[in-house]
Amino acid sequence: MKQRGQASMEMLFVIGMLFFIFLFLLGFIFTKSKDIQTSERIVDTKNECVTFSNVIMAVFLSGNGTYLERSLAYNMTFRPSQRLLSVDNDFVTCAVPINQVSDTPLVKGVVAIENKNSMVVMKNV
Amino acid sequence: MYRKGQLFSLDFIGSVVVFVLILTGIIFFWNIYTSRFNAQLERETLTFQLVKISDLLVENPGIPTQWNETNVEVIGLVSSDRKLQVDKLSSFMNVTYDKTKTLFNIDQYDFYFRIVDVNGAFIKANGQFIEKGAFPGTAEESIVTIRRIVLYGTHKVVLEISAWK
Secondary structure (H helix, E strand, O other): OHHHHHHHHHHHHHHHHHHHHHHHHHHHHHHHHHHHHHHHHHHHHHHHHHHHHHHHHHHHHHOOOOEEEEEEOOOEEEEOOOOEEEEOOOOEEEEOOOOOEOOOOEOOEEEEEEEEOOEEEEEEO | OHHHHHHHHHHHHHHHHHHHHHHHHHHHHHHHHHHHHHHHHHHHHHHHHHHHHHHHHHHOOOEOOOOOOOOOOEOOOEEEOOEEOHHHHHHHHHOOHHHHHHHHOOOOOEEEEEEEEOOOOEOEEOOEEOEEOOOOOOOOOOOEEEEEEEEEOOEEEEEEEEEEO
């Protein structure tokens, strides 16, 4: 009986340690899983931001009368004073070297982008 | 029972040590790859921004069209597509370094701009070499450089812009 009791104490200690190790592991996996989800969202919105800022530049450089329509996967706003395109309520922003862009907030869906006398005007259609 | 107890403890301690070592390794490499990923993301962001800036410089006359260092809103160096205009180059040289960074929207970076001939020799506009900013040191690890071929009068020249953090 005495020997069996000792074995149980050892077992309890091992189970306790394993419990803490797996608890730590669970916390680690949970944190990293969240990091990956955030990174995935950043890459996705950043991609959309860069692509759309390239579209804005292309419309600006193509000259007066250029018009195109494109669909957006996120809400976007251009801030001319800061020359920034903001995606999904500032979750991601990207710099654009021009300020001749309308500041109308755009909701996800189809938008029209037009160059009117060297001013890029954007609106939902 | 005595021998069984000892074996069990040694096995356990050994496995915990191996497990902790593997876990430490995973965390270490995870952090390395995360910082590499972020650095790569930032480098790509800068590359895209420089491409836009170089497009702007060589494809657009600027805003206002006859801009100077005081009224400039958008910098452009050409009279028409890829044909450099000497007056605009002179005006560009007179815009301060910090104002240029703000207009390019690269405030958090440093940049270096120059125009050289196809052999790499500097070009002059109104008696001064066409360069702006400090030449990047060799210690700068993540320099992004864009080169564009443009016309300066009737000669082909190279417009070069570099940026780094």
